[in-house]
Amino acid sequence: MLLRVNPDNPQPRLIRQVVDCLKQGGVIIYPTDTIYGLGCNIFSKASVKKIYQIKGRDDKKPFSFICSDLADITNYAKISNFAFKIMRRHLPGPYTFVLEATRTVPDLLLTRQKTVGIRIPDNPITLAIVNELGHPIVTTSANFSGEETPNDPDELNLFLGNRVDMVVDGGHLFGDPSSVISLVDDEVTVLREGAGDISWIE
Numbered sequence: 183m184l185l186r187v188n189p190d191n192p193q194p195r196l197i198r199q200v201v202d203c204l205k206q207g208g209v210i211i212y213p214t215d216t217i218y219g220l221g222c223n224i225f226s227k228a229s230v231k232k233i234y235q236i237k238g239r240d241d242k243k244p245f246s247f248i249c250s251d252l253a254d255i256t257n258y259a260k261i262s263n264f265a266f267k268i269m270r271r272h273l274p275g276p277y278t279f280v281l282e283a284t285r286t287v288p289d290l291l292l293t294r295q296k297t298v299g300i301r302i303p304d305n306p307i308t309l310a311i312v313n314e315l316g317h318p319i320v321t322t323s324a325n326f327s328g329e330e331t332p333n334d335p336d337e338l339n340l341f342l343g344n345r346v347d348m349v350v351d352g353g354h355l356f357g358d359p360s361s362v363i364s365l366v367d368d369e370v371t372v373l374r375e376g377a378g379d380i381s382w383i384e
Contacts, residue, residue: 184339186351189213192310201314203348209233211324211338212311213352214248214303216276216360216377217331218324218338220346221248223315230290230320236345239327244291246278246299247318248308255300258287258318265365274304276357276377280364291320297366307352323359331359 187196203210204223209232211218220236222229224247234241249255252269259281261269269279283291283298291298301321303309312319324338325331332338335351343349361378364371370383 183347184335184343184349184351187307189305189307189352192307194310194314197307197310197314200311200348200350204311204315204319208347209236209345210348210350211335211342211346212308212319212350213305213335213355214301214308214321214360215274215305216303216357217333217355218335219248219321220324220342221319221321224288224291224318224320227288227290230288233320233322236342237322237325237327239322241290244293244298245320245322246301247291248301248303248312248321249318250309250312251302254312254318255281255302258284259298259300260284262365262368264368268365268370272378273302274309276303276360277301278360278362278374280362280366280373282366295366297364299362301360303360305352307350311350 207226207229209222220233278299278301280297280299283296323331333355339349358377361376362374
């Protein structure tokens with residue numbers, strides 16, 4: 183199902199439709215501030231496993247997830263004053279920050295080191311979805327592992343529409359994946375250079 187949502191002012195009725203799908207264990211394709219993502223409710227184990235199957239990804243490589251704001255992140259990650267100052271400066275934005283996880287995080291989303299990757303994209307549709315849902319959604323690129331992510335929602339619908347429950351059309355996206363930065367132990371380490379500017383890191 184292809185659902186066209188206004189990218190600047192998402193219609194509440196359509197956002198509720200997306201959230202109903204997620205609450206029922208659905209898997210969606212949705213826009214972020216970088217590329218289109220595959221997502222589901224982080225507390226639906228079956229849905230998370232389905233995304234692993236769709237992507238053909240090793241289940242030892244956990245997915246990141248999207249929170250609604252910095253206050254929400256504290257439910258899922260331990261944030262020092264050092265990390266908080268950095269995240270407040272750069273979020274919402276095209277970054278994934280890796281932090282030490284709290285016990286709230288499902289095991290499927292934990293690394294062996296008990297860390298998690300967390301995003302707050304600067305995208306009205308994404309933020310409206312997680313706000314309405316009340317907790318995070320999984321985020322991973324809408325593609326098969328190792329392949330390019332289409333930027334056209336119609337192409338995504340043809341490419342993956344039969345494998346997901348809903349494709350949320352937020353318009354064409356042109357960008358790179360997020361920059362991934364670890365803030366574990368108050369050390370700033372770039373794990374992947376992407377759309378987020380990293381010139382502020384010494």
